[in-house]
Amino acid sequence: MELWYTQEHSPNVRLSIKVDRHIYSEQSRFQRIDVMESYEFGTFLTLDSQMMVAEKDECIYHDMMVHVPMATHPAIQKVLVIGGGDGGAVRELTRYKSITHIDVVEIDKRVVEVCRHYLPQTASKLDDARVHLYYEDGLRFVRDKEQAYDLILVDSTDPFGPGEGLFTKEFYGNCHKALKEDGILINQHESPYYERNKGSLQKTYERVSAFFPITKFYGACIPTYSSGYWLFGFASKKYDPVRDLKKDQWEALELDTQYYNTAIHKGSFALPNMIKKLFDK
Numbered sequence: 001m002e003l004w005y006t007q008e009h010s011p012n013v014r015l016s017i018k019v020d021r022h023i024y025s026e027q028s029r030f031q032r033i034d035v036m037e038s039y040e041f042g043t044f045l046t047l048d049s050q051m052m053v054a055e056k057d058e059c060i061y062h063d064m065m066v067h068v069p070m071a072t073h074p075a076i077q078k079v080l081v082i083g084g085g086d087g088g089a090v091r092e093l094t095r096y097k098s099i100t101h102i103d104v105v106e107i108d109k110r111v112v113e114v115c116r117h118y119l120p121q122t123a124s125k126l127d128d129a130r131v132h133l134y135y136e137d138g139l140r141f142v143r144d145k146e147q148a149y150d151l152i153l154v155d156s157t158d159p160f161g162p163g164e165g166l167f168t169k170e171f172y173g174n175c176h177k178a179l180k181e182d183g184i185l186i187n188q189h190e191s192p193y194y195e196r197n198k199g200s201l202q203k204t205y206e207r208v209s210a211f212f213p214i215t216k217f218y219g220a221c222i223p224t225y226s227s228g229y230w231l232f233g234f235a236s237k238k239y240d241p242v243r244d245l246k247k248d249q250w251e252a253l254e255l256d257t258q259y260y261n262t263a264i265h266k267g268s269f270a271l272p273n274m275i276k277k278l279f280d281k
């Protein structure tokens, strides 16, 4: 009998991936965790049946989350990752010798343990000496931090379940406080393609831009995510991601990235008119 994993991308659209083996399943304190092996996308992790990371295309998501701010801000040393228990964002951060300290705040310890076992491709650098793991709610963790970080990455689940608080105005305000004067905040955003997500994109824009003078979105094509068209939020106190891109400085590092390059960086901020229209006041 054939085995298929199916995710609902909208009430009228579903994506199905043929699965070779369902290798792990548990209900943790926070969510249902599943690991499957597929023919097309390799091993992948789902939380509450939502696709999180797949071996074949996770490089797109993690490259865009990490290298865009790293190529914009010239001196990032202290980083906070909220969520990100699969370790993919940390793996990309650890490529930079200039980073001295990485705090990772993951609400669910079981996600880290399961990824260490089944997804070593993403989780292996969680043992880097610069990485400090905290098993807590990210919403609470940032409340008492002031001017502590150069970069905050919100690598969370979508705005329901444990990730819901990470899309609130209170949270963005606390991130602003936790960042240094020239700090950058990146958050993963849902796909804006289907009707039901358009309101949430506008809401995030309003909430983030209430604190950050520079608030932008950038996109990437990620085949396993809803609609394949995914957005990230870029919020900054000082740096504009296109104007201040340090092309030569970043290229001189000679990092062997699978997806990111500085041309993609610039292009990713060019949004289609149908998305731009959503922000017209």
Ligand code: SAM
Binding pocket: 047, 051, 052, 053, 061, 082, 083, 084, 085, 086, 105, 106, 107, 108, 111, 136, 137, 138, 139, 155, 156, 157, 158, 161, 162, 163, 164, 165, 166, 188
């Ligand atoms: N790339 C993924 C995506 O966009 O679907 C996100 C991957 S990562 C596995 C998301 C992580 O955020 C999960 O491990 C989840 O446990 C964690 N998370 C959700 N809510 C959180 C919260 N409030 N504080 C800290 N971590 C949280």
